[in-house]
Every structure is written in structure tokens, then in C-alpha cells.
Amino acid sequence: MENVGDLDLVVVGGGMAGVCGAIAAARLGCRVALVHDRPVLGGNSSSECRVWICGADHHGRTPDARETGILEELRGENQRRNEQESPWMWDAILWDAVTREPRLRLFLNARCYDAEMEKPGMIRAALAMQIGNEKRLRFQAPLFMDASGDGEFAFRAGADYRTGREARAEFNEDMAPEQPDAFTLGSSLLFTVKDMGRPVRFDPPAWARKFESDEDLPFRGHHTFQHPCNFWWIEWGGERDTIRDNEEIRDELLRILFGMWDHIKNHGDHKAENLALDWIGFVPAKRENRRFMGDHILTQSDLENQVLFEDRVSYGGWPIDLHPPKGIYHPGKPAEMKQVGLWSIPLRSLYSRNVENLFLGGRLISGTHVAHGSYRVMATGAAAGQSAGTAAAFCRKYGRTPREIGQHHISEIQQQLLRDDCYILGLRNEDPGDLARNAGVTASSTDSSAGVSPEAVINGIARGTHGNPNQWRSDPKQRMSQWIELDLGRESEIGLVQVAFDTALGRLWGAEPHPETVRDYSILADGRKIVTASGNNQRLRRHTFQGIRARRLRIEVTATNGDRCARIFEVRVHR
């Protein structure tokens, strides 16, 4: 057994929640091990599964709702370096982001199979087996996070959990069944196709299922092939155990997938003569199994009533999206969706209620089956993962457990999250260390018609909310360059200038930068240029300095990615 020591936090599972949680904690000073059982990061979003990342903006339908923070940064990086939208490049971008963090150690192909306990309710170490090098690894640390989807580690540690669907009456959820049962959402295998430029035939294997007519695939659109996720409804296993029966579920999903492709090619006109199967998933993408219980269990009514928890550290907004347990064999619609708007996630749902040093991340956090129907999507998981990682850093700082840190330091955690460009409903920047908050702000011009103002960059809210743009936007009739200037009142030492640009939070990321995003800019300190940046597509830019003193800081925008206005949501200045 090889001991991996000198750790503050062990994160099990490198899906989007685990990746963002591990990076967040490492950036805030924790020595982190990220233990992941696949060769590539990203979980369901990886090249092995290819589920697209969705979140609170509901595919761009809810304005200004997209998750920011580390996920936004990763997506920006993906846009810059992966114009070709290669799934393997996305794997590489995640690998690069994780391995670039000096305090973060990545262990791929390492399956965490057990928890070594200090005493009941307190973990001493995580035990893993790494394939390829036949190593057995022991990770000792004061804090752990299970973000592995199924939660084998938390389960071995004895953390309380639920599976299946609660009865309607238990939490007063009208989307829950009358009686409780063991059913979950099913798993899926996705596929991609290739246009061969000439007709190609498809001979189904003998084991493929038969879908002879469109009536065999009711409500399941199968005419668009651009993205594998269009076939998310190739789903099965909800009446089985998506952990214990994983192998059988994969085999049945393969039968379904090939049968469905036989339907497309050989039964009816699906405009697919030239198409051939190209990539086929072999790792079942899972949706649901264990949900671990925290001090708060999120429920349908929390979401619908958009409860603003005192200890909120993140948010969701994907509709409650429930699927029939029979999956593809259900004759009705493959999903029932209910819009719930934006709702908050309390820190109390991000740690175990009975294992005192265990954080929870991703789809296994504390909630009912119905609430899970919304929070399970990956952008929500990534944002809440960043919050859990941030809370872990405060546990380290103050020597507290996850529960205690929520009870004693919640506003510090919330302020740190805002500073790291996360969004928390109804909270604004109150960071006493931010010199910009008391600055006088002027601008070269302002788009007065749009209700924007120079002062908006220090109003503490770094995105549009309820129709308020919360940004400075230059007059579109004026030519570039355009600037905004902060007068700090007196000469001060400047160690950091942080700017949040506009990356169109109401739209999806695409292959091209959003036109609204500032591309080229400089920062001037009392008229002296201290930053020159070009080719930007990112929302959050941080510039650090040593030995700079100034009273006036000007951000001068010389070009955007297409828009006529310079747009800035927020400027922060620290010593």
C-alpha cells in the first residue's frame, strides 16, 4: 500500500463537480488529491459518455442564469482551444486545468473502493486501486468529498443515503408517486454518426432490439443527429439497480441502441441513407442512484418556492426533469418537466449529516428524487462542487468540520464565492478588502438608453438580474477605444485588479466568442499602462501586481469580439 500524505482534502470522482471542487479548494490553499476511476476527467461530459453540460439557464432559455466561476472558465478555455468541438480535446482541457494547479494531485484510473474510519462518523483515509500500475493507494486527510455519482466511498464510510422515489406525502411533493418505490432514472448510451457521402447499409446484429415502426418510439424524436444528446431517451434501467445491474443495463442499452439505429436505417425514411454509426458509448452514462443525506434535504417545494436559504452557496434552475422508470419501453413521454425558476442550494445539502468530515458533490447531494430531477445536471453540480471545495478551504483555515463552518463562517464563504465569480441569489459583494467598492467611477461614454451606468461595476452584482443589466456599457455610437475609470480617493497599493466581462450569460457557449465580450484592453494606473491584453474571450480576468501604487485605475477597451459597446459587469481592486 502506498501512502499519499500531506493532504487537506481528498476528492473522489472527477466528474464536473469533482473537478470544480478540487480546483476551488486547491486555489484557496488546500493540498488536494483528486481520485478518479476513469482515464479521462469530466464524468458524463467526457468523451466516454458525451452528455452535454446543462444548467440553470435551461439551454439559454432563462436569461442571465448561466453558471460562472470555474465552469465558465473551463468553457471559455474550451471555446478558445477546441473550435473543432472534439470530445477528446474537452478531456484534455480538463486534464490541463487540473494538472496546472500546483497544489492539486491527480490520480486517474484510481478506483476508490473503501473508507478507513478514525471512528464511526469520521473518515481517516480513502483507499483506492489504480489500474495500469497495479498500485494500492491510501489517501489520508482531514477532509473528503465524494463527487463520484454513485457514492461508493460515502457508502463505505457509512453515510446516510436514500435511493428510489419518496412517497408523495413524505415531503408533500406532487411530482412524487403515491407510494414509495425503489425506482430511479435510468442510464443511457449515446452515439455519434458519420456522413459517408454515399448511401451505406446497416445490417443489425441478431441481438438488436426491434423497433419496426415509429409507433414503437412514441414521443422520441429521431430525425436530428448533430449531437449525441438528441438521443438521451435511449434510457433503461430505472426499474433495476443502476449500480448492481450496471453490466446488464449496458448490454440492454446496446441492444436498444443498435435496434434504434436499425429502425432509422431500415424502417421508414429518416433521411439517414448516407449516415453510419461512428462512435458508440460503452460506459453507461448514469443519472441516479444513491442520494446522501445532509443537514438539509432539498425538496420539490424548496425549488418551487425558490427558498433563499441563509446558508445558500449555489443555485440551480434546470426544470424538474423526471423520467419514467421503464425508460424507452414506457409508451408515454420520456420525460415530465416542470419549470421552477432559479432556486438556492444551502451548504447543509453539501455535506453528510452523519459523517462529520465528508462533503458531497454532484448528483449525490442531499435531496429527494424529485429535487434531484433538477440539481442532477452538470453545470449545477459544477457550481455546487466549487462551493463545497471553497467551504473545504475554510474548514482548513479555521480547523472546523463542514457543519461548523456553515454555522460560523457562512458569510465569509459566500463572499469568497462571489469573489471567485460564482453567483448566489440575492447576495452582493460586501468584501471589505475590495478597494473599488468606495471608488468614484467615470466613463468615456455610457449607453444611457439601456439603463446602464458606470457605477454598476461596483454595485456588487456581476450579472443581469430581474431586467437590471448591472453593467457599464459604452455608447454604441462612439468609436473605440472606450474606458471606465475608478478613483480610489487616495493613492493605494494595488496587488490585484479583477474584471468581469460580459460573456452573454443568456446564451449558450458556441464555437465563436460572444460578440459582447471585450477582446483587447489595457489597464492604466494613474495614466501608466500596467496591463495590455488581447484576444480575450473569458469573463473573469485577474491581473496581479507587485509594487504598484495608484489612485486612479482605468480600464481601456480597444476592441470587443464584435459588439459596438464595451461592457463590464464588475471591477474589483485589492491590495
Ligand SMILES: Cc1cc2nc3c(=O)[nH]c(=O)nc-3n(C[C@H](O)[C@H](O)[C@H](O)COP(=O)(O)OP(=O)(O)OC[C@H]3O[C@@H](n4cnc5c(N)ncnc54)[C@H](O)[C@@H]3O)c2cc1C
Ligand atoms: C443520457 C443522459 C443525458 C443527460 N442529460 C444531461 C444534460 O443534457 N445536461 C446535463 O448537465 N446533465 C445531463 N444528465 C445528467 C448528468 O449527466 C449527471 O447527473 C451528471 O453527470 C452527474 O454529475 P456528477 O459529477 O455527479 O457525476 P459523473 O458525471 O458521473 O462523474 C462522477 C465520476 O466519478 C467516477 N467515479 C465513480 N465512482 C468512483 C470511485 N469509487 N472512485 C473514483 N471515481 C469514481 C465516475 O467514473 C465518474 O466519471 C444526463 C444524464 C444522462 C445519462
